[in-house]
Amino acid sequence: MTDRIDTTRLQEMARAYTASAVLYAALDVGLFTQVSEGCRTEDALVETTGLRAVDVDRLVSCALSLGLLDWKDNELWNAPDVEAYLVQGTDRYAGPWMMFTRPDVPGWFQMTEKMRAPVSTKLGMYEDLTVESARKYHQATSSIGFGAARRFVRSVDLSNRKHLLDLGGGSGAYSITCVEQFEGLRATVLDLPPVVIATQEYINDAGVEDRVTTIGADFTRGEFPSPVDVVVMASNLPIYNREVIGDVVGRAFRALESGGEMHLIGEMMDNDRKGPVDAAMWGMNELICGSEGRAHTRDECKGYFSSAGFIDVEVTDFVAGTLVRCVGTKP
Ligand SMILES: C[S@@+](CC[C@H](N)C(=O)[O-])C[C@H]1O[C@@H](n2cnc3c(N)ncnc32)[C@H](O)[C@@H]1O
Missing domain, CATH: 3.40.50.150 (Vaccinia Virus protein VP39)
Structure with a gap:
């Protein structure tokens, strides 16, 4: 029997930049910091971020599917590494490092x-x-x-x-x-x-x-x-x-x-x-x-x-x- 091959892996690679963009935007709007500080519903996130409900819905769907957020009893929680490194104001906050190569993005696409x-x-x-x-x-x-x-x-x-x-x-x-x-x-x-x-x-x-x-x-x-x-x-x-x-x-x-x-x-x-x-x-x-x-x-x-x-x-x-x-x- 030969292994079946398909395009799944290649499609994921072709669109891998979408994950970087979501991470940058989540950091821009302080998504993980808000969640850590107790905004555990999308309504609360709309209120604190000032974004449209549809965009919070989109962003939360991306973050959940990337494993950056998780559900616990119908509330949003940060994944352990996100809670440790992507919450602003903590000693271990690594946001500047995550954003460090963002200015290089246009260059990578040239x-x-x-x-x-x-x-x-x-x-x-x-x-x-x-x-x-x-x-x-x-x-x-x-x-x-x-x-x-x-x-x-x-x-x-x-x-x-x-x-x-x-x-x-x-x-x-x-x-x-x-x-x-x-x-x-x-x-x-x-x-x-x-x-x-x-x-x-x-x-x-x-x-x-x-x-x-x-x-x-x-x-x-x-x-x-x-x-x-x-x-x-x-x-x-x-x-x-x-x-x-x-x-x-x-x-x-x-x-x-x-x-x-x-x-x-x-x-x-x-x-x-x-x-x-x-x-x-x-x-x-x-x-x-x-x-x-x-x-x-x-x-x-x-x-x-x-x-x-x-x-x-x-x-x-x-x-x-x-x-x-x-x-x-x-x-
Ligand atoms: C990624 S940082 C690493 C800093 C440090 N070694 C560390 O691990 O925390 C690279 C450093 O190498 C320095 N560097 C690169 N090329 C250099 C060169 N030709 N002469 C002296 N320093 C250089 C940069 O200025 C920068 O401070």
């Missing part, structure tokens, strides 16, 4: 034109950053960065390390969290000149100015501050192509003292490139944002480390399905 007439620069979306745009960027992404950094200090013991170099450290999430966790550690965040102004604000807020410093520089060029005994490069991988990443890893190797370690954390493809989809999409995002970056596989990352001279190179899941960590030691 993908064909962009592939046929490519325009790219080395730094892509980071080419023309201002202090203001860097602040906005990190307001949206820092909660995710600090979450990842907390996971990092739970999985990596830096208690015998003295100096961490955080390449493309952004909000300083990894540096701040690491010095808070490991008493004897100091850190340097190296990021683009407009960004480190914003980084300094996060450092001051955390009260770790005496242990975390910044350098405004482009990590694709020049030698790194040395000696250091840990290098972290997190969530930058798809922005750059093989040559740039290999070169950065090589210069990080030179900056490390013997026995030091480097951690490269990012979205990596499985070696057969059959997943994860998210990693592939971050690679494609670089076409949309105009850099020469792409999705790198786990073996490619291992290769950058081995070619630089690192030993004991290992690649492990960091956040399953999302982030992978490649680590190596300088002999």
Whole structure:
């Protein structure tokens, strides 16, 4: 018996953008916040959102069918992840992060034109950053960065390390969290000149100015501050192509003292490139944002480390399905 095939999966894919649009609109009108605050009927939602009843009906149908809302005793309730992350005013609110790539939507739908007439620069979306745009960027992404950094200090013991170099450290999430966790550690965040102004604000807020410093520089060029005994490069991988990443890893190797370690954390493809989809999409995002970056596989990352001279190179899941960590030691 042969497996029957049909168009269901393909149709869903062809219209997958509808789910993103519904999520954005639900966040725009504060749907999940209203539900959490007790508006558990459509009548109540019409009242608080000021939308037409027919649009609340449409939006609630979409949200229920996407599993964002659920019924309990004829009342609307948020799904557990929606309640945890999409209710405004809570510590874990991730709305800005969910909306972060919304401005890229038109670009994604010009993908064909962009592939046929490519325009790219080395730094892509980071080419023309201002202090203001860097602040906005990190307001949206820092909660995710600090979450990842907390996971990092739970999985990596830096208690015998003295100096961490955080390449493309952004909000300083990894540096701040690491010095808070490991008493004897100091850190340097190296990021683009407009960004480190914003980084300094996060450092001051955390009260770790005496242990975390910044350098405004482009990590694709020049030698790194040395000696250091840990290098972290997190969530930058798809922005750059093989040559740039290999070169950065090589210069990080030179900056490390013997026995030091480097951690490269990012979205990596499985070696057969059959997943994860998210990693592939971050690679494609670089076409949309105009850099020469792409999705790198786990073996490619291992290769950058081995070619630089690192030993004991290992690649492990960091956040399953999302982030992978490649680590190596300088002999
Ligand atoms: C997605 S953020 C990650 C921030 C931080 N590592 C984290 O995980 O929270 C990427 C950061 O890399 C920085 N970056 C990208 N290209 C860079 C370059 N060529 N030189 C220095 N920093 C760069 C960006 O400015 C941004 O702050």
